[in-house]
Amino acid sequence: MAKHDLHDLGAIVPKFTWCNNKQGVARIWERLDRCLLNSLALQLVPSASIQHLVRISSDHCPISFYLENSTRDSTKIFRFExxxxxxxxxxxxxxxxxxxxxxxxxxxxxxxxxxxxxxxxxxxxxxxCKNLNQLKEDLKINIFNLQKQEDEEGSLGSDNLTLLRSKV
Incomplete structure (x- = not known):
């Protein structure tokens, strides 16, 4: 990273991006996934940040890249659900x-x-589908909160771990 002038942007909660999905003492957490920018990019976009998103269908947390104060195209994006x-x-x-x-x-x-x-x-x-979209967002928040609790405490009790798995 130093040889190629790459800098880690850091992370907003959760601090770990990968889990082996095992239970108890066999459970391993690591921060494997990172977003790297060189010095020139950091100067061009000093407000750049990343956030680790909810880990749902993978053992890795997706990373979302943000540019604060960026101008957004007024064109609407169509997404087929x-x-x-x-x-x-x-x-x-x-x-x-x-x-x-x-x-x-x-x-x-x-x-x-x-x-x-x-x-x-x-x-x-x-x-x-307005209720479906709200239920989906609520579910993501619940999953995120359980993953955050697991991240902060190091593990979840068996009931909360079962709850997390059922929600995922």
Whole structure:
């Protein structure tokens, strides 16, 4: 790291990024994952920081990189949610939006169909899945708090460890 002028940004809770997922004294915690920047990058983005996210489907915590005071593009990002596939209504929404007759060249037609479909899905999701999104966020917070407690105390009791595993 020193030879290549790389600096560790440090971490915000939890301090460990990897767990072997064993119990008791066999349980091992380490900080394996890091975010490194060189001196030039640190000068360009002095407010850069990272946060270790909740460890859910892996034995590693994902790392999120933040640039404070950064300008954000005003364009909205469309994300297709996997849970939508389990609703029959989403298939109908897309089929209805896609099935409308359109005019113009192929690129314009495709663009309008995608825009119509995504707009319809956005409003359907806002009305139908708002509770799912809140439950998902609450679950992430619960998992994070249990992982933080485990990090601070060195281990969890068997009840809390079982609870953590069930939530994950």
């Amino acid at each position: 996997d849970t939508w596939k389990s609703y029959a209504a989403t298939w109908n929404i897309v089929a209805k939006a896609w099935g409308k007759n359109d005019y113009g060249d192929e690129a314009d037609v495709l663009n309008r169909k995608i825009k119509r479909s995504s707009k319809s899905l956005f409003f359907w999701n806002k009305n139908t």
